Amino acid sequence: MQPKVTIYDVANAANVSMATVSRVMNRNPKVKQETKERVLKVIHDLNYHPNAVAQGLASKKTTTIGVILPDLANDYFANLAVGIDDIALMYNYNIIIANSSEDTEKENKIVDNLLAKQVDGIIYMGRDQTEHFQKSTKDNGTAVVLAGSVDQEGTPSVNINYRKAICDATSFFLKQKQKVALVINDKNYSINSDYRIPGYQDALKKYGVSFDPNLIFEYRDNNSISNPMLQDIYDSDATAAVVYSDDVAIMLLNKGFQLGKSIPDDFQIITSNNTVVTKYARPMISSISQPLYDIGAVAMRILTKIMNNEKVQDKQVFLDYDIIHRGSTRI
Amino acid sequence: MQPKVTIYDVANAANVSMATVSRVMNRNPKVKQETKERVLKVIHDLNYHPNAVAQGLASKKTTTIGVILPDLANDYFANLAVGIDDIALMYNYNIIIANSSEDTEKENKIVDNLLAKQVDGIIYMGRDQTEHFQKSTKDNGTAVVLAGSVDQEGTPSVNINYRKAICDATSFFLKQKQKVALVINDKNYSINSDYRIPGYQDALKKYGVSFDPNLIFEYRDNNSISNPMLQDIYDSDATAAVVYSDDVAIMLLNKGFQLGKSIPDDFQIITSNNTVVTKYARPMISSISQPLYDIGAVAMRILTKIMNNEKVQDKQVFLDYDIIHRGSTRI
DNA sequence: CTGAAAGCGCTTACAG
């Protein structure tokens, strides 16, 4: 274990003050070229690496941001996180990632931890933000951007236009005169109440089909093919489904196979996240394609702007989506 | 934005010194009960949250650890990360996660960042550690634990016994007199040269089958069903394959389907990581089952011990694995 | 262009 070399050692060896070393490190332009070179050489020779914790305390900037997400093991969030991480590294930020597990108590603890560590900003993903999160970040003046999560109170966010995407997927089926089921998680989450269900209804209205609440399925709990909800969908009038999650879509597909249904002949499916599993299924599953990496990347980019007090053009950014047709839909 | 309340404000309001407030926060037992309660009340009333950056500078402990992994979007690493994160939170650590993308230059930058931020330890995953990583962590005296990655130089690690697991999987096929292909990534990675290939050879020896190097396939690049390697496997003598990655196993399965092979009748597959995709495939893929969450969790637990200078029993921890037979093998 | 000094918000011997 080598002795730690501090800014003080560099200053001594280079015959300048700590302030000058600091200026060189921070690329302050008003340092004489000659001095700068001398300091740079000493920095290199001594293999000096500034202590970011001390920098953080003195400058009140930690170049660390927090990322709160429901589940890192979920491909959807993991892909967003990769986009965030790449841009973060590019702008010299590090990310503290924490799984909220959609558990409010755990999330509160995470938020407290993150703020105690003086993160410069937070990217939040998942369902609706908790009150504690909103209050704490506001009190601390911490920059927040939502990624792949809907906005409740004017917080900047990056998403696709869920309402329009669900409307498009539903319309695709309605054009074929299918009875369309909408499979979501909790009806009360804003993303469902404010975007998915209205989008579904937009499509119905466009095609003059009346809304049947029995065709909205709330998928919950038991995350396996034995979840009775899957059976219920096939037992209903529906001949097609727009599904909010790829995992659920795959299970719906496999359940159909188990029941002897032919997909897409007897039943069609469009899912929402286009994660890699859609391509692993047989038939491959048609999906709304979201630019996950980009959503994360753009969210991080916006966060850097907010942290630098730069102007942010649009608070709500909608990135383009596509609907990719594979084996689970008939064209 | 609320004014920040510091330890100084608390000390003032409670009529004690900062030192006493600090002692209360750190649960130092030698504080009079009465004083302690008074301070606690003020802390609560003022909603005081200590600044972890200042604590870090003063105590030289940041309660933050770094996690370096090749790809967060890979289910295998994501699951390890979840185990790490859970235990980290339990011991009040936060984790800075960084994607190395298996890019040496990027990884070096990450290592420098992490050490500059004075992380108390690092959990490393992925292929062989770089020299820069080894040297820097050693010079800094930073604790390191490997998770799901093999040990090169006595660094503590948590794994399953890959050699034995591959031997078991291979033996399963040899018992049926199959010709077994071993599908790996780069032969030169220690995990392949020191564990997987020897394990495969152990099985051959046990069954008196001679080693045929043409049955070792190095999968690279083009990560899709069109990768010619997949075709090569079916074109070889092999009637079964032990595969190092679930993604590759699925593609191998789907390739077989494309070629009109029946799995498991014409060809059998055992994969290595038992991630969720194995259950999404049809037939579902048999797999070595690694306790990914546990590997991450145990690695983090060991790291906490090292950081606390506690004794660590075994430097190399092997967790139990299983082989789970599903539709891609014949029993 | 450069330095001296205060300050960031804590912890930790040391002394009592």
Next chain:
DNA sequence: CTGAAAGCGCTTACAG
């Protein structure tokens, strides 16, 4: 059991 003071390793006005 408690306080005064030094120190952690930087940055940042301020002065020159």
